[in-house]
Amino acid sequence: MFFILSKILSFFLSPIWWISVLLLIYIIFPKFKRRKWLLISSFCILLVFSNQYLFYHVSGWWEGKLRNPQTVEHYDGIILLGGFSNYRTDVKRIRFTESADRMFQALELYKLGKADWFIFTGGSARIIAKEKHEGEFLKDYLQLMDIPKERLLVEWQSRNTHENAVETLKMLKEKNIEDGHFLLVTSGFHMKRALGCFAKEGILVEPYKTDPLQGNLKPDLADAITPSAGVLAMWERLFREWIGYVVYKAKGFS
Numbered sequence: 001m002f003f004i005l006s007k008i009l010s011f012f013l014s015p016i017w018w019i020s021v022l023l024l025i026y027i028i029f030p031k032f033k034r035r036k037w038l039l040i041s042s043f044c045i046l047l048v049f050s051n052q053y054l055f056y057h058v059s060g061w062w063e064g065k066l067r068n069p070q071t072v073e074h075y076d077g078i079i080l081l082g083g084f085s086n087y088r089t090d091v092k093r094i095r096f097t098e099s100a101d102r103m104f105q106a107l108e109l110y111k112l113g114k115a116d117w118f119i120f121t122g123g124s125a126r127i128i129a130k131e132k133h134e135g136e137f138l139k140d141y142l143q144l145m146d147i148p149k150e151r152l153l154v155e156w157q158s159r160n161t162h163e164n165a166v167e168t169l170k171m172l173k174e175k176n177i178e179d180g181h182f183l184l185v186t187s188g189f190h191m192k193r194a195l196g197c198f199a200k201e202g203i204l205v206e207p208y209k210t211d212p213l214q215g216n217l218k219p220d221l222a223d224a225i226t227p228s229a230g231v232l233a234m235w236e237r238l239f240r241e242w243i244g245y246v247v248y249k250a251k252g253f254s
Contacts, residue, residue: 013243014236015049018042049235050227052219059213059238063188066209069109076180077153077172078115079205080106081164081194082122087132094137099187101211103138106185107145109208115183118147119171121164123156161190161244162253165197172203180204188212189237193245196254213237 022042026035048054084099096103110118120142122134135156143149153175158167172178181204186194188209198205213234248254 013239015045015232016236019045046232047227050229050232051224052215052226052228052231053224055228055231055234056214056219059189059234062238062241063191063209063212063214066188066212069105069112069114072109072112072114072183072208074113075115075183075206076177077117077119077182078106078109078208079119079121079168079182079184079198079203081161081184081186081190082120082134082138085134085138087134087137089132094141099211102185102187105208105210107147109183109185110147117151117153117175117177118142119153119168119182121155121158121168121171123158123163161194161197162248162251164194165201165203168198169201169203178203181206183208185210188214189241193241193248193254196245196248200252200254 019042022038022045025032026038026042029035032038080102084102085094085096087093088095106118109115120135120138122138124133133156135154139152139154142152142154153171155167155171158164169178172180182198184191184194184198184205185208188211191207191209195205195207245254
């Protein structure tokens with residue numbers, strides 16, 4: 001039930017949705033006494049949440065700084081969280097999404113000799129999963145990328161971050177390495193919740209943040225006064241993560 005409710009709630013966490021609803025009410029109810037405030041409110045939401053300067057600083061505050069891979073010490077394993085790929089059965093091909101930076105960064109760290117084990121956790125985040133689960137097809141792909149089979153742990157039963165941690169602990173216990181020190185690799189905006197979940201399960205992890213929402217360059221004056229449709233859409237990811245973080249705390253998952 002928690003999994004289903006979290007997916008339904010996330011639908012309403014978008015400024016684009018808020019603007020659409022306000023404008024729809026404005027059109028449908030022409031005799032509404034405070035009708036003009038609907039239009040004003042939608043315009044204010046558009047200006048605030050399309051501001052690149054504001055989003056740059058808020059996302060940077062939430063995500064924190066990135067790390068240089070060369071300065072990372074050695075760990076017992078790298079734990080890579082899924083959510084960056086899906087499988088096209090019609091052409092038997094993996095399609096990587098915008099969060100694939102997680103995998104590329106994790107692969108680089110492993111190739112640099114920063115860990116003994118490569119651990120992937122991720123199934124399907126859909127309420128009704130019809131597609132091939134992420135761990136199923138990535139297991140073969142990671143071996144194709146020269147990750148040794150004997151040093152690779154993969155699971156695809158988990159559907160969310162809490163279950164990622166639970167299922168990962170099971171794999172670690174099977175190899176008797178649950179007391180090890182691990183490097184957790186996931187998106188910057190998602191890292192705080194992930195750290196809490198793995199700590200709750202007693203897994204000692206350090207963060208390695210990837211694909212940050214914050215841009216590489218600080219917005220200049222022109223960016224600060226020019227609305228951005230891309231930024232407007234990215235707020236949804238932050239809002240969804242903030243809600244998830246609070247809910248996980250309330251549920252005792254982190």
